[in-house]
Amino acid sequence: MERTAETQRLGMALAITTIYFFAEVLGGILTNSLALLSDAGHMFSDIAALGLCLFAFHMSRRPATAKKTYGYHRMEILAALINGLTLWLVVGIIFHEAYRRLLDPPEVQSMGMLVIALLGLMVNVIAGVILYGSQEQSLNLHGAFLHILGDTIGSVGTVLAGLVMLFTGWYLVDPLISVMIGLLILYTSWDLIKESVDILMQSAPRGIQVEEVQRVLEEIRGVIKVHDLHVWSVTSGVFTLSVHAVIGPDEEPHRILDQIEEKLKSQFGIEHTTVQLEIEDREAREFQAF
Numbered sequence: 001m002e003r004t005a006e007t008q009r010l011g012m013a014l015a016i017t018t019i020y021f022f023a024e025v026l027g028g029i030l031t032n033s034l035a036l037l038s039d040a041g042h043m044f045s046d047i048a049a050l051g052l053c054l055f056a057f058h059m060s061r062r063p064a065t066a067k068k069t070y071g072y073h074r075m076e077i078l079a080a081l082i083n084g085l086t087l088w089l090v091v092g093i094i095f096h097e098a099y100r101r102l103l104d105p106p107e108v109q110s111m112g113m114l115v116i117a118l119l120g121l122m123v124n125v126i127a128g129v130i131l132y133g134s135q136e137q138s139l140n141l142h143g144a145f146l147h148i149l150g151d152t153i154g155s156v157g158t159v160l161a162g163l164v165m166l167f168t169g170w171y172l173v174d175p176l177i178s179v180m181i182g183l184l185i186l187y188t189s190w191d192l193i194k195e196s197v198d199i200l201m202q203s204a205p206r207g208i209q210v211e212e213v214q215r216v217l218e219e220i221r222g223v224i225k226v227h228d229l230h231v232w233s234v235t236s237g238v239f240t241l242s243v244h245a246v247i248g249p250d251e252e253p254h255r256i257l258d259q260i261e262e263k264l265k266s267q268f269g270i271e272h273t274t275v276q277l278e279i280e281d282r283e284a285r286e287f288q289a290f
Contacts, residue, residue, distance in 0.1 A: 006141060007057055013127040013148065014050040020123040021047060027116035031109040034101050035158040038094045038178045039120055042151045042185065045090050046127075049083040049147040073235035077199045080143040084193035087147065091182040098182070101175035108174050114162030121155035128152055142236075143192045150188045154181040202232035205239050208268055216267060217243065220259050222251035224280055231270065242274040253277050 021043045028037035056079035064071040131145045161177040164170055195206065204210050210231055217226045229243045241264060247256055257275060264270040 007054060009130050010050055010054050010057070010141070010144065013130045013144075014047065014054070016123055016127050016130075017043060017046050017050065017148075020120060024116060024120050027112065031113040031116070032106055033108045033113040033158070033162075033174055034094075034097055035154075035161045035174050035177045035181070036113050036116060036120075038097075038181055039117070039151065039154045039158050041090050041093060042087075042147070042154050042181070043120070043124075045083075045086045046144075046147045046151055048086060049144045052079040052082060053141060053144045055079070070234055073238060074200075076235050077196050080192060081196035081200070083143040083147060084189045084196060087150065087185050087189040088193075091185050094178050094182040098175040098178040101178075102172070105171040105175065108165055108171055110162050110166035114159065114166060117155055117158035117162050121152065121159060124148055124152040124155050143196075146188050146192055150181075150185045153184050153188075157181050157184075199233045199235070202230075204231045205233045208239070208270075213241070213264070213268060213270075216263055217245065217260060220256060220263065222247050222256045223260075224248060234272070237269075238272065239268070239270045240272040240274075241270045242276075244276045244278055246278045246280050249279050 021040060024036060024040040024043060027033075028040050056075040059072040059075040062072045128145070128148045131141065131148060157177040157180055161173045164173045198206075208231055210229060213231060214226055214229055217223060217229075224246045226243050226245045229241070231239065231241045233239055243260075245256070245260065247253065257277060260275050261273055264273055
């Protein structure tokens, strides 16, 4: 999917989320609901996440320079990491306020809270549907989608809390639901932060086993062995590899190089490669065998 389509989806989701954020903050204050304010806080992080996504996509279009030879693709990964850490900050604020309210649960205007929570749930579902079609294309977009997903789960919890308080008057459920929302946010954001850090640390991409890559390359006719094999991600779905391949003195380097590149592209989706061919020293090998 082209970045233009992704940008349009992000813009639509951002507009919907921003409009309703202000309504939810006002509703949380008027109803004195921590669950509603927690949901609004998470929605604010959604706004920041979506805005950061748009900024990262804009930056990633900029061409490479003499100093930034890979361009600005890593901006997407930095945005994803910031989004994940922002979620954790929101959770910390929620937990702090929930602890205070667990000790002394205040009265909440349940009906008003319930109406606002239902509207918030509808907004989150719409934003989630908008982003769902493209969230697998980019870790950055996946991070934004996780924000919306976590907020949707939070809205469901807020609706449940409103129903319980409306029919039972048990106001302790408000901070309890808030804690559950926080735990769910932590769970949904863990993989995002882990994968972002892995990419920034130039770890092997998820789904690519370096040992398997080495085995496939060494099965190519004429390749004796490979060493100094490195595989990493520049950004989501853009994989890079560098390797040294030892070949026999009578082999055709161009044929082997073409086969290596074809195998890497067809079996692992690796298109950006740096392959250094080394001619085996026959005399040294015969001496070692002797």
